[in-house]
Amino acid sequence: MVDPGVESSRPVGVGNPSVGLDLDALEAILPRYVGPGPRYTSYPTVPAWAPGFGREDHARALEGLADREAISLYAHVPFCRSLCHFCACNRVITRDPALPERYLAGIERELSLVASIVGRGPRARQIHWGGGTPTHLSPAQIERLFGLQADRFEPTPDAEISIEVDPRVTTPEQLDALVRCGFNRISMGVQDTNEKTQAAIHRIQPFEQTRALTEGARARGIERVNFDLIYGLPHQTVETFARTLDEVLSARPDRIALYGYAHVTWVAKQQRGFERGDLPDPRRRLEIFLSAIRRLIGAGYRAIGMDHFALPDDELSRALDEGTLRRNFMGYTTAEGLDVLAVGPSAITELERAYVQVEKDLDPWQEALEAGRLPTLKGHWLSDDDRARRYVIGRIMCEMGLSVADVEARFGGDFRRDYADALLRLEPLEADGLVEVSATGDIRVLPLGQILLRHVAMAFDAYLDPQLESGERTFSQTV
Numbered sequence: 001m002v003d004p005g006v007e008s009s010r011p012v013g014v015g016n017p018s019v020g021l022d023l024d025a026l027e028a029i030l031p032r033y034v035g036p037g038p039r040y041t042s043y044p045t046v047p048a049w050a051p052g053f054g055r056e057d058h059a060r061a062l063e064g065l066a067d068r069e070a071i072s073l074y075a076h077v078p079f080c081r082s083l084c085h086f087c088a089c090n091r092v093i094t095r096d097p098a099l100p101e102r103y104l105a106g107i108e109r110e111l112s113l114v115a116s117i118v119g120r121g122p123r124a125r126q127i128h129w130g131g132g133t134p135t136h137l138s139p140a141q142i143e144r145l146f147g148l149q150a151d152r153f154e155p156t157p158d159a160e161i162s163i164e165v166d167p168r169v170t171t172p173e174q175l176d177a178l179v180r181c182g183f184n185r186i187s188m189g190v191q192d193t194n195e196k197t198q199a200a201i202h203r204i205q206p207f208e209q210t211r212a213l214t215e216g217a218r219a220r221g222i223e224r225v226n227f228d229l230i231y232g233l234p235h236q237t238v239e240t241f242a243r244t245l246d247e248v249l250s251a252r253p254d255r256i257a258l259y260g261y262a263h264v265t266w267v268a269k270q271q272r273g274f275e276r277g278d279l280p281d282p283r284r285r286l287e288i289f290l291s292a293i294r295r296l297i298g299a300g301y302r303a304i305g306m307d308h309f310a311l312p313d314d315e316l317s318r319a320l321d322e323g324t325l326r327r328n329f330m331g332y333t334t335a336e337g338l339d340v341l342a343v344g345p346s347a348i349t350e351l352e353r354a355y356v357q358v359e360k361d362l363d364p365w366q367e368a369l370e371a372g373r374l375p376t377l378k379g380h381w382l383s384d385d386d387r388a389r390r391y392v393i394g395r396i397m398c399e400m401g402l403s404v405a406d407v408e409a410r411f412g413g414d415f416r417r418d419y420a421d422a423l424l425r426l427e428p429l430e431a432d433g434l435v436e437v438s439a440t441g442d443i444r445v446l447p448l449g450q451i452l453l454r455h456v457a458m459a460f461d462a463y464l465d466p467q468l469e470s471g472e473r474t475f476s477q478t479v
């Protein structure tokens with residue numbers, strides 16, 4: 001059986017990973033794949049960035065943006081009213097009204113510094129606000145933040161302007177402010193609607209709140225709605241998550257991101273409160289995931305990359321068909337060829353030749369800006385090899401495969417020679433039925449490989465071995 005939502009002309013293997021998947025076969029090979037691994041929202045991954053990247057590098061990297069016609073803008077708004085116990089994001093839990101004002105003053109300084117280097121040439125074809133909770137800001141603060149960005153980098157008429165919101169705190173007045181700014185996409189954290197799970201994760205959110213916000217956004221002309229869900233949370237079962245999906249599908253979001261819960265207690269200490277017995281074991285977790293995939297595909301969604309699902313008329317679906325789907329720190333995106341200029345504490349700027357992250361905590365971020373300095377924390381200049389591997393890993397994560405002719409046309413070289421080590425690493429994965437590698441080196445990821453996608457990408461990661469051998473806890477478990 002072939003996923004009816006997949007174009008037969010695709011050169012590679014994007015599809016429905018639940019089709020043709022034998023859970024017993026998966027379970028038999030699983031012990032070989034249990035372990036940590038990157039999610040590849042960047043390559044090289046942040047822990048592999050070279051030391052010594054400083055403020056001057058940061059400024060030099062930004063200079064490369066000056067001649068761009070269009071860029072993607074990101075703002076990180078770190079505030080939340082209460083802590084969700086599964087969360088490993090960079091956030092500040094506060095109800096202090098002074099903090100958002102200080103933050104906005106910092107953003108104004110940061111944008112001013114950046115614009116003094118980049119100039120006013122590039123226009124914003126994409127704007128995205130994440131967090132934290134961007135709707136922690138009042139309606140007036142929302143308009144101020146948007147104005148600060150738009151004054152420096154004017155949005156194009158067709159700009160995609162999106163925001164992550166928390167239905168528990170977002171008001172009609174904030175929606176009105178978002179519409180006045182031009183936001184046309186909205187993404188909501190839903191996670192799970194089961195009351196017992198919600199109590200365990202410290203996030204009580206009746207689905208009616210989510211539905212009301214969805215309807216409120218659509219009634220105001222915000223065209224696209226995304227829901228974030230998480231599988232693998234405490235007390236989840238196939239049955240409880242099926243009920244979550246019933247509710248979610250009744251609102252027909254355009255996109256659904258279905259993330260696996262990442263148990264990373266060294267980053268998110270509050271996760272220690274989850275007794276291991278409350279979390280579904282790896283087999284149950286996979287069953288929940290697979291039954292959710294079947295349900296979403298059956299409801300007309302297409303599988304996009306590792307953890308996204310979209311209706312066929314959504315831009316992510318179109319980008320998949322057109323070969324323009326990309327993966328960056330925001331997840332899957334249509335921002336092909338766009339550099340991402342990010343502001344706000346912990347934000348990561350992603351350029352053709354460099355990554356830069358600014359200070360993660362509010363105080364050092366603020367202090368650097370008040371002193372008139374870029375709040376550089378770390379960064380990495382991409383070598384030619386980094387750029388080629390970023391593309392290869394990106395194709396695997398986005399299109400479930402890659403064409404050797406395409407890679408050689410873009411980056412030159414001889415694929416089989418340059419990636420001989422990676423092809424060798426893929427041999428056991430091929431024997432386990434995760435991938436097919438043709439005589440020329442073209443790679444197609446099979447349904448088992450789509451479930452273990454990070455492992456396929458890991459074969460091409462030139463930095464990974466010493467990271468894993470160091471024994472440092474850096475990455476979440478891949479299964």
Ligand code: SF4
Pocket residue numbers: 079080081082083084087088089091131132133166189
């Ligand atoms: S999940 Fe979202 S709302 Fe909850 S603490 Fe994390 S960033 Fe804040």
